[in-house]
Amino acid sequence: MSREHGKGMSLIVKTVTRLTVGLILLYGIYIVLHGHLSPGGGFAGGVIIALSFIHLMLAYGKEIALKKLSKPILSLFESIGAITFLSIALLGFSGGYFFLNFISKGKPFKLFSAGIIPFCNIAICLKVGAGLFAIFVVLVLLKFDAENKE
């Protein structure tokens, strides 16, 4: 079972994955960007984005998925997300206090509205998506190593 997973699954699974993985990624980005207008938000959208890469990795094997998003880049994205969230919070000191909504609110129901909330959503999405995909990659690689040694 593990040897086949190294190269990926069958042709049917690969074809369906090629058709659907882009849609899943786009849906995750939609949920993140519309987090302040409709249900969803940074956490759920980030997990959906991580799931699209996990989908790719399950169907095509670890080499192709890690070529698109390798482990150092994952660590970089997660740190960027955390630092962005903190710096948005710290920028609130320019107007008074921590987490101040310092950008103009705009009109309701528009995509560019609600001040800092969309940017916070994007930062949390980067952090959650990269972090959860990194956990999955590390656990799978650990299992591969354990099987190779036996």
Added chain:
Amino acid sequence: MTELYLLLIFMIIAAIIAIEIKDLLSSIIAVGAVGLGLSIVFLILKAPDVAITQLVVEILCLIILIRATLKKDLLFSTTGRWFLNTLIVAGFISIFLFVAGKALRELPEFGRPIMKVAATYLKEGLSKTGATNLVASVILDFRAYDTLGEATVLFTAVIGVLAVARRVGRKKQGSELEEED
């Protein structure tokens, strides 16, 4: 309310199956059934944000459980001090029920929250933050400290997993040298 209780009974049955069954894959699928039932419960209680998050995280946990921890030769420890373990568990459950029974009497009735804080958020959320999704306005504006704490918890968890399961530390025990990734 009836479908809510049906779902709760379904979740309890699935949880008992997940504990008692011998096959690991069936147990993981029963855990997934509990999570999906919980997401439908959130949807019935009119919390779509929590329902989406619960559904998505449940799928991720299921994939990680199946893909990364499922092995044929996983050891089962069926023998052991079952009498002492059962006694300790029963003691803890009775203590928990006693304390919870005292605490739950102080809570307001189910479905009728005291709208002291929430009424302010509902009234002034749109004008103060400009976000039409009030959940987003609460978790990223009014209560952003909680989100910061949650992000810190996740960051720490990822760092912990990456540190425990890294390759460099385990290479010293193995005899053969692996190439760098």
